[in-house]
Amino acid sequence: MRQKKSAITIKVIIIFFLVITSTLLKSQNEYAIKLNFSGKSDSILILANYFGDKFQIVDTAGYMDNVMMFTGNTRLKGGIYLVLNSKKEKLFECLIDKDQTFSILSDSSYSATQIKTIDNIENDLFNKHLIFTNQTYEKVNLLHKQIEKQKNNQAVTDSLQLEITALSDKLIAYRQHEIAEHPGTYYAVLLKAMIEVKIPDDIKQKSDLAYAFMKKHYWDNFDLADSRLLRTPLLPGKIDTYIEKLTPPLSDSVIQSIDFMIKLTRENKETRDYLIWNFTSKYQNPKIMGLDKVFVYLADNYFAKFDIANTTPSIKQKIIEKSDQLRKILIGSKAPELWLIDSTGSYRSFSEIETDYTVIFFWDQECNICKKELADLKKLYDNKKHNLEVYAVCANADMDGWKNFIRSNQLSWLNVNGTKSMSVDFHDLYDIYATPVIYLLDKNKKIIAKRINANQISQVIQMQ
Structure with missing residues (x-):
């Protein structure tokens, strides 16, 4: 019994000490978070905050007089913060908002059931x-x-x-x-941000009405104007669901959803800029054909008009240049002209092709993936199912190797070599950074599909 009473007394003394210390620290620092862990603990701890799907390190602390202390002269931005070990593994989370001077007690398990907070009611509630x-x-x-x-x-x-x-x-x-x-x-x-919008019972079974209700009210409980929610793990999942499940995978629909989200930030620059950068990264090289139009839209309507965080003049210029490059090859645009040398030494353009469809095939005879794609394309070409011609652009400067490959594989379509040109470099014109790449044009030489596989060409044509 004496040992138990002694243990309780020591704990009370520690709590009293932490309360007094916290009071003194309030006058010395903008934030001061004292950590006291019983049992074995890490020698160094890291304080970080969530930021979208990543986290940002804001402070580190080592042992001093059997306690650890995160302190600073600049107030921390509100959000959910993580305490990490030296391996950057999460130990536990805490809330940081208005009151930034408090203490945390725990054992070395860092379990929520063992954590106690001094001088911070919100963290007690959160725990x-x-x-x-x-x-x-x-x-x-x-x-x-x-x-x-x-x-x-x-x-x-x-x-x-x-x-x-x-x-x-x-x-x-x-x-x-x-x-x-x-x-x-x-x-x-x-x-509140954790509570999903509930679809009324009377429309649950009516899929169109249920969808419309969810799309309209999806953000009702999540305040995008509150940048503190940016520093939580909640936002990335909310964005993904809204874009991937509630927005049709069409460029105009995606643009409309993005504009709506940015409007909901109510000019909160931090959240607005995060959203803009998030979608710029996502749609620069989109997984779904045609959604690069979203990147162009973001460049024209946000980067060109607003001061976006983390955008130096050179970065802004690169984004504008990239959007100008993609603008010329958006779905529905007329394909940029190419004048490239053929195997006889003459310069040829795909504009001379008069079939209903033209396939521009960027490839390299030394590329194994290209060879597989070429085999599928040749099979489609030889069966004459569609009225199409192929304008095959080789990216390899080995002219003899290219010509030998053409002869040995009996490639009878229009073969040209992209390394000798009377037009702008095809890499820049068509955003070619690897091969193989296929563009499909209609009879007016407008782009109707791009970056598809050869075995998808028939499907695209049948949908026209």
């Missing part, structure tokens, strides 16, 4: 929410495992699914209660 959420997810995961085992028993799986729904509803109710109890706090803003 309790984390414990409740973890307990809920553990129960849900167990139920999912039971469903997998009972997947052939519909009655049991339906019952288990109802339990999962009840747990989910309970978590939402908990968050809504916390929001109501703590208005005006960052904690409440964060919890």
Whole structure:
């Protein structure tokens, strides 16, 4: 009993010491976060904040008088912060907002159940929410495992699914209660951002109405004008769902969604600029054909008109130049002219081709992937299924090797070599940074598809 009483007394003394120290630090630093961990702990800890799908390191701390201290003369921006070990592995999270002088107690497990915060009510609330959420997810995961085992028993799986729904509803109710109890706090803003918009029961089964409702109200609970939410792990997933699942993969639709999101930032420059950079990176080399138009739009309507963070004059110039390059080869644009030398020494253009469709094929006879693509293209060409001609642009300067390859493979289409030209370099004109690349033109030489495989050409033609 004496040992237990002694342990309690020591803990009380530590807490009292931390409270006094925190009070003194308030007058000395803009932020001061004291860490006291019992048991074995890392010799160096790192303080970082989320930033989109990455994190930014803002401070480091080492042991001094058995405690660690993050301190600084500039206030930290509000958000969810991570405490990392020297290997940059996450130990735990904490909220940082208005009150930036507080202390954290924990053992070396860094478990939410073992963490105690001194002088910061929001972190206490955040930690309790984390414990409740973890307990809920553990129960849900167990139920999912039971469903997998009972997947052939519909009655049991339906019952288990109802339990999962009840747990989910309970978590939402908990968050809504916390929001109501703590208005005006960052904690409440964060919890609200976690609550998904609920589709009204009367339209749930009507897919078109349910979709329209979700698209319209998707951001109701997530305040894009609050840059503190930028420093959380929530935003990347929200963006991906909105763009990938709620926005048709068409350039004009994507542009409309991006503009709407930027409008919701209400000129919050930090969030606005993050969104602009996020989408600029995504659509410079998009996975879906035709969405490079989004990159051009962002360059014209944002980089050219606004002061975007982390954009030096040279970076801005490169973005504008890239957009001007892509603008000429957007879907629906007339293909830029090429005058390249053929195997007889004459300069030839694809404009002389009079078929319904023209395939511009950029390739290299020493490229194995090109050879496979070439075989598929030759098969399509030889079967005469479509009224098309091929304008094959070789990127290899070995003229003899190129000519020998043409002869040995009986390539009877229009063969030209891109290394000898009377026009602008094809690499710049057609954004060719690797081979093979295929462009498909209609009879008016307008681009109707690009960066497709040879075995996709028929499908594209049939859709015209």
